Amino acid sequence: MRKQNVFLVTGHTPAGKLEQRVVCAKDATSVHGYVRSAFPDFRLVGSVSLASLEETAGQIKAALSGGAQELPVYVDPRLQQR
Numbered sequence: 001m002r003k004q005n006v007f008l009v010t011g012h013t014p015a016g017k018l019e020q021r022v023v024c025a026k027d028a029t030s031v032h033g034y035v036r037s038a039f040p041d042f043r044l045v046g047s048v049s050l051a052s053l054e055e056t057a058g059q060i061k062a063a064l065s066g067g068a069q070e071l072p073v074y075v076d077p078r079l080q081q082r
Contacts, residue, residue, distance in 0.1 A: 003051035007031045012043040023047070 001024055009021045009031060019042075025031040031047050048056075056071075063071045 003054065004049055006050040007047045008050070008053060009035055009047040010045045011035070011039075012045065014041040018045070 005024055005026065007023045007025060007028070009023050011019060011021075013019050021035075021039075021042075023031050023034060025034050028047060028049070032044065035042060035044050035047075059070045063073045
């Protein structure tokens with residue numbers, strides 16, 4: 001399975017619980033259609049491909065290591081208090 005075809009899907013269950021599911025589909029448009037048909041009571045919040053997640057993880061690592069920051073890093077001051 002190609003990374004572009006694997007999606008992390010986030011949504012709300014009928015009970016209101018936020019849940020994530022892994023869905024394999026042709027593209028983002030297909031993911032939305034599949035989720036609506038396979039899980040009719042699941043309110044889709046968003047989805048992201050595995051390829052995009054890996055790219056974002058790389059940007060986070062670069063930002064935290066002080067490299068070229070494509071992503072801003074915000075730190076809760078309470079994290080630094082010990």
